[in-house]
Amino acid sequence: MIHYARIYSFYNSLALKLLRIGIFIWLLALIYSSLSFKFSLTTSSSNIPILFLSIFLMWEIFFRFKVIRISPLVLVKDNDGSNIYNSFTLEALSIFTKSVSSIDIIKTLLHKPTIIFILQKAGFMEKDMHLIEISKGSMANLAFENCRNINSKYVTTMDIFAAYVLLTEDRSQLMFNKELKKEELINILYWAKNTNLQEENNSPLQIAFEGEGMGEGWVTGWTLETSKHVTDITKDALSKKPMFLGREEQYREAIEALSRNKSVLLVGEPGSGRRSLVNALAFESFTGRIKGSLYHQRFYQVLVDSLLAGIQNQGQLEERLNNIVSEIAHSGNVIVFIPNFENILGSSTFNTDLSGALIPYMEKGIIKIIASITPGSYGKFVEPKHSLASVFEIIKLEEPDKDSAFRMLLRKTPEIEKNSKIAISYKAIVSVSNLAGKYLQDRVMPGDGVRLLEDTANAVLLSGRKIIEAQDVTDKVEAKSKIAVGAPKEEERNLLLHLENELSKYVVGQKDAVFGVSEALRRLRTGLNDKEKPISFLFLGPTGVGKTRTAKALSSIYFKGENKMIRFDMSEYSTEESVRRFLGGLTGANGITDAVREHPFSLILLDEFEKSSPKIIDLFLQVLDDGRLTDNMSRTVSFTDTIIIATSNAASEYIREEVVKKKAVDDNFQKNLLEILQEKGVFRPELLNRFDGIIVFKPLGKEEVLQIVGLMLDDLSRKLLEKDISVNFDEKITEKIAKEGFDEQFGARPLARFIQNNIEDLLAQKMLKEEIRRGNKVFVSANDANIITVAVS
Numbered sequence: 080m081i082h083y084a085r086i087y088s089f090y091n092s093l094a095l096k097l098l099r100i101g102i103f104i105w106l107l108a109l110i111y112s113s114l115s116f117k118f119s120l121t122t123s124s125s126n127i128p129i130l131f132l133s134i135f136l137m138w139e140i141f142f143r144f145k146v147i148r149i150s151p152l153v154l155v156k157d158n159d160g161s162n163i164y165n166s167f168t169l170e171a172l173s174i175f176t177k178s179v180s181s182i183d184i185i186k187t188l189l190h191k192p193t194i195i196f197i198l199q200k201a202g203f204m205e206k207d208m209h210l211i212e213i214s215k216g217s218m219a220n221l222a223f224e225n226c227r228n229i230n231s232k233y234v235t236t237m238d239i240f241a242a243y244v245l246l247t248e249d250r251s252q253l254m255f256n257k258e259l260k261k262e263e264l265i266n267i268l269y270w271a272k273n274t275n276l277q278e279e280n281n282s283p284l285q286i287a288f289e290g291e292g293m294g295e296g297w298v299t300g301w302t303l304e305t306s307k308h309v310t311d312i313t314k315d316a317l318s319k320k321p322m323f324l325g326r327e328e329q330y331r332e333a334i335e336a337l338s339r340n341k342s343v344l345l346v347g348e349p350g351s352g353r354r355s356l357v358n359a360l361a362f363e364s365f366t367g368r369i370k371g372s373l374y375h376q377r378f379y380q381v382l383v384d385s386l387l388a389g390i391q392n393q394g395q396l397e398e399r400l401n402n403i404v405s406e407i408a409h410s411g412n413v414i415v416f417i418p419n420f421e422n423i424l425g426s427s428t429f430n431t432d433l434s435g436a437l438i439p440y441m442e443k444g445i446i447k448i449i450a451s452i453t454p455g456s457y458g459k460f461v462e463p464k465h466s467l468a469s470v471f472e473i474i475k476l477e478e479p480d481k482d483s484a485f486r487m488l489l490r491k492t493p494e495i496e497k498n499s500k501i502a503i504s505y506k507a508i509v510s511v512s513n514l515a516g517k518y519l520q521d522r523v524m525p526g527d528g529v530r531l532l533e534d535t536a537n538a539v540l541l542s543g544r545k546i547i548e549a550q551d552v553t554d555k556v557e558a559k560s561k562i563a564v565g566a567p568k569e570e571e572r573n574l575l576l577h578l579e580n581e582l583s584k585y586v587v588g589q590k591d592a593v594f595g596v597s598e599a600l601r602r603l604r605t606g607l608n609d610k611e612k613p614i615s616f617l618f619l620g621p622t623g624v625g626k627t628r629t630a631k632a633l634s635s636i637y638f639k640g641e642n643k644m645i646r647f648d649m650s651e652y653s654t655e656e657s658v659r660r661f662l663g664g665l666t667g668a669n670g671i672t673d674a675v676r677e678h679p680f681s682l683i684l685l686d687e688f689e690k691s692s693p694k695i696i697d698l699f700l701q702v703l704d705d706g707r708l709t710d711n712m713s714r715t716v717s718f719t720d721t722i723i724i725a726t727s728n729a730a731s732e733y734i735r736e737e738v739v740k741k742k743a744v745d746d747n748f749q750k751n752l753l754e755i756l757q758e759k760g761v762f763r764p765e766l767l768n769r770f771d772g773i774i775v776f777k778p779l780g781k782e783e784v785l786q787i788v789g790l791m792l793d794d795l796s797r798k799l800l801e802k803d804i805s806v807n808f809d810e811k812i813t814e815k816i817a818k819e820g821f822d823e824q825f826g827a828r829p830l831a832r833f834i835q836n837n838i839e840d841l842l843a844q845k846m847l848k849e850e851i852r853r854g855n856k857v858f859v860s861a862n863d864a865n866i867i868t869v870a871v872s
Contacts, residue, residue, distance in 0.1 A: 080152050080165060084172035087147060091173070099139075106132040151233045155226045163223040167234045168278050171222075174236060181218055181243060182210045188240050193275045197240060200267050200505045202257045209251040218242045229269050235278045241268040267505050270489040302379075302406045302413060304399075308386045309379035312416060313361045316378070319494055321358035325483040329474050330356060333449070336472035337414065338371055340444030344420065344461070345451040347476030350519070350526020352487075353451040356476070357416050360449070364414075373414075378449075380416045383423060387431060400436050408445045420450035424460040424467075434467045441470040455713020484524035485512045491529050499536040502546040508532070510552035517560050520676060520717055531555065562680035562720050567604050574637065575601050585632035585790065588783035589625050591744070592618065592774045596633055599722065599771060612706040615723040615769070617688070617762075619752065620776025621731035623826020630684045630724045638682055645674045645683045645721075650690040658694045664710030672710040680720045688725035689761050696766060699725075703769035725770075729761045735778050735823075744775050779826060784817045787827050791834055792816075799842070803853040806842075811861040837867060845869060 089095060109128035152165040164172060178184040188194045189205055198205065221242035222234050231238070241264055248254050254264060272279060323330050329345075333356065336343050345353040361378035363369045390396045407413045417423065425432035440446045450471070452461065461468050479487065488511060492503050515528040522530065532547075535555045539547050553565040567575060574581065578597040586593055595616065602608040618626040634644035652661040663670020675681070685691070702708050706719040730752055742748060752775065756762050767773065779787070792808045799806045820833030838859065845851045851871055858870040 080149075080167075080169075080172065081176065083146065083149055084167075084169055084176050087169050088173035088177040090142065090146075092177075102135060103132075106135060154232055155223065155234065156230070158223075160223075163219060163234070166223065166226070167219075168236070170278055171234055171236045171239055174239070175215065175219065178215075181213045181215055184215070184218070184239065185210060185243055188236055191236060193235075193237050193271060193278065194240050196275060197237060197267055197271050199502070200270060201254075201259060201264065202504065202506070203253065207253055207256075209247065209253065211247045211250055213243070213246050217246060221246060225265060225268065229265060229272075231272060231279065233279050235272065237268060237271050237275070237278075241265070263505065263509070266485065266489065269486060270492070270505070273490055274493050302410050305379065305403045305406045305413070308382055308403065309415070310382060312358065312378050312380045313365050316358040316361040317365060321355050321362055323352065323356050323359045325479045325487060326352055326356055326476065329476055330359060332472065332474050333360060334369060334373065336474075337373055337447055337449075340372070340447060341472050342441045342446075342448040342450070342470060344457075344471035344473050345449065345476060346454055346457045346473060347451070348453055348478065348523040350522035350524065350530075351476040351478060352525065353476055354418070357449055357451075360414075375412065377410075377413050378416055379413055380418065383417075383419075396431070396433070397436055400433065404440050404446055408440070414447045414449060417448060417450040420452040421456035421460050424456075426456070426460065434464060438466055438470055453713065455709070459713065478523040479525065481512070481524075484528065485509075487525035488512060488528050488532065491525070492532070495529075495532055495536055499533075499540055501536050501540055501544075503532070503536070504546060504548055506549040507535070507547040507552050510549040511535075514552060514556045514564055516717065517562050517564060517679065517720065518556050520679065521714060560679055563604065571604070575604060578637070581636050582629070582632050585635075586625050586629045587786040587790065588779055589629065589774075589776050592625070592629050592776060595772045595774050596629065596722075596724075600633075600637060603722070610719060612704060613702070613718045613721045613723050615703050615771050616725070617767070617770045617773045618724060618726045618776060619730065619734070619756075619773065620728070621735055621778055621826055622728055622824070623822075623828040624776040624779055625827070626726040626776050627684065627686060630682060630726075633722075634682045638680075643678065643681055645671070645678065645681050646686065647671065647684070648686050649695070650687050652695055653690050653692055655692055655694060658692055658698075659711055661692075661695055662698070662708070662710055664712040664714060670710065672708055672714070672716040675708075675718060675721060676714075676716050679717065681722075683718075683721050683723045685723065685725040687727065689727045689729045696762075699723075700766060700769065703766075727761070729759070730755050734775060738778050744777055749773065749775060778823070779821075781817070784821050784827065784830070785813060788813050788816045788820070788830060788834075791830060795834065795839065799857070804846075804851060804855055804857060806857045806859065809858070809860045812838075812859050812867065815861045815865060815867070841867065841869060845871070 106128050110132065113128065147169060149169055151167055151169075155166045158166045164175075167175070174184055174187055178187065185208065189198075189208065197203075218239055219234075219242075222238035225231075225241060226234050226238050244251075244253060244264060245261060248261075254260070333343050333345075337360075345356065347353050357378065360369075360373075361376075364373050364376045364378070367374060386399070387396070390399070407415065423431060423433040437446075437448070441448060454475075461471075478484070485508070488508055492508060496503055511528050511532050512524075515524060515531050518531045519527040531552065535547055535552050538555055539551050550565070556562065556564050563571070575597075578600060579593050582593045582597065583590075599608070599614045599616070603614055608614055618629070620626055630644060631641050635641050638644065647661070651657065659665060660668045661670050663672035663674070663676075671683070675683070688696075698708060702718050703723070707715050707717055709715045733752065733755055737748065738744070753767055753773065756767070757764055792813065796806045796808075816830060816833055816838075820830040821827065822829045842851065842857070842859075851857060851869075856872045858872075860868050860870070862868050
């Protein structure tokens with residue numbers, strides 16, 4: 080191989096290239112001159128230059144289509160490391176043989192299109208490259224190891240360049256300055272090698288005929304009736320070569336099952352690659368790469384709405400179905416694809432079950448069907464019907480792991496770039512990988528990532544730009560999901576840093592609660608929280624001490640309105656029958672999953688949580704642990720971007736009694752409180768341990784009550800100021816409200832009612848009598864007889 084590399088290097092040197100061009104021009108000139116002087120073509124004077132030109136062209140053809148297409152001797156995976164150069168491509172090895180130093184190698188590589196691709200995707204500029212001398216051997220060894228780690232066939236020039244960047248990073252800081260890690264450069268290398276395949280797959284030229292031969296379709300039966308109710312998906316598959324990276328095992332299982340005349344049921348969530356796998360089968364079958372009974376098959380997708388159109392009764396439907404099955408069976412080269420298989424199994428969409436009519440044909444292998452269905456629908460419609468499940472080969476497509484899904488995105492990116500005519504940066508793909516789950520909650524990777532990338536490309540194209548950056552992806556996700564996923568901007572940073580001060584304007588006497596909630600929100604927005612679960616709190620304390628008020632204040636200040644809060648009175652969900660209604664996914668009932676699906680970035684308030692049905696509390700064991708909940712329609716909803724606050728009045732008497740005794744509300748106090756809750760069977764230990772914080776709200780003292788009254792009166796003043804009426808309240812009226820409106824059992828809640836009945840009603844009457852008008856100044860107080868007085872000026 081080393082000899083071929085030297086020949087390749089010598090033959091592609093500048094001097095020899097110029098010499099070859101000169102020889103070609105000289106031979107053409109000789110032939111032209113011979114013809115110009117009208118020498119006979121049979122004479123020796125014209126035959127000689129033609130002979131040499133023929134020899135020259137044959138050598139050039141031989142060199143181009145044989146020599147430079149020679150594959151390395153050993154695949155990387157089969158190389159034991161004793162001679163790693165046996166796994167180098169001819170181009171990579173030739174650069175090593177002709178270059179004296181590593182700097183010479185890099186200077187040569189920087190002008191190659193494949194290396195320019197890596198530079199662009201990594202955000203490197205050629206001027207950023209620091210030419211640092213290192214050992215050629217260490218470059219070769221690291222390039223070989225990187226290839227082995229990403230399961231490449233051979234070591235290419237791209238691997239050599241990536242190895243150089245990694246080995247010089249300590250001195251160049253090139254990746255550090257671009258905020259790239261080693262793993263990310265390896266991903267860019269993987270991307271480059273799968274986009275620029277020629278060097279690694281430069282095998283000898285072979286002639287291959289793809290597709291059916293002329294008239295081959297005439298030997299199969301016509302499908303005139305079938306064509307009315309199907310669409311040909313082979314054409315779609317041929318327009319772009321489908322990929323099934325990470326689905327090789329499922330692909331092999333599907334081929335084996337169909338080869339045995341057994342139908343296939345693909346079970347997976349939307350976005351898991353079910354359709355891509357079918358398209359891959361259609362493509363490989365049409366091109367003749369699948370032999371045997373799957374050679375040159377036609378793949379048709381059933382249009383269920385067309386199939387059922389005009390049908391009056393079950394008899395007509397079975398007659399139409401029998402005609403279609405007869406045509407397919409006679410044709411001998413049709414495989415039927417039925418997406419959303421539950422649609423013909425009695426789901427609410429079409430309310431028609433065709434399984435009984437299809438089972439006999441599938442049992443005998445008369446027709447071959449590929450169907451797709453979600454795991455939830457599979458459990459509901461297929462598993463209970465043993466006769467239906469038995470005629471299928473069940474193939475499950477689980478969501479791929481993060482690394483595999485990311486590499487699927489990298490493989491899909493060139494197609495998106497080509498279609499949208501927009502370049503995509505590596506950081507943008509990283510952003511897609513991290514945020515895709517928040518963009519389309521009803522889909523999984525890689526499908527939701529591809530959709531996000533395509534939608535972002537369209538948005539960037541409309542903006543007139545030519546490259547997608549990470550911020551473009553963030554903006555798209557935030558616009559659609561209403562989830563704050565980007566780094567906090569200046570206004571939000573300032574709010575987060577001073578959130579305690581803002582909350583304290585609305586919540587009085589509960590410093591621990593205000594601090595705990597503020598800290599949690601800061602962790603959430605800086606990415607320091609557990610990303611697999613929501614932030615959650617249990618607020619414990621007597622009625623009317625600010626538990627609900629704290630949640631409302633947070634929703635108003637941070638989530639821009641109390642109406643952004645998802646609130647449930649859990650006393651309404653205490654029975655077993657109410658569990659389904661609370662869960663959601665039912666027609667006419669707006670449960671918790673429905674609310675979170677619509678507002679994934681929100682605050683959830685569960686008032687009087689201890690009154691919930693035990694089954695609902697069991698559900699929250701899952702929610703608080705892994706951040707997911709499945710509704711009645713078997714759809715999984717993510718709670719990872721929510722803040723859950725559960726309130727409870729349980730053990731409020733214990734809290735009140737201990738505070739009266741001047742006991743400090745410290746860790747020991749909380750430990751005793753939780754023991755009481757467990758002893759009384761209010762909450763189980765496994766639930767309490769799942770909350771991020773358990774906060775005790777203390778009973779309100781006189782000073783706190785006066786502050787709350789002041790806040791309530793300030794609210795009333797603001798309402799009247801909107802009507803151009805200025806209102807002031809003195810200390811006498813404040814103390815009167817605090818004394819007469821406060822109730823130790825119900826806390827601050829009766830205060831609002833007291834103000835409403837005794838002050839708002841009085842002011843309303845005076846406004847209707849026009850005793851108070853726009854522009855007036857109103858002074859509210861209490862006289863010596865403790866009677867409320869209103870002075871107007």
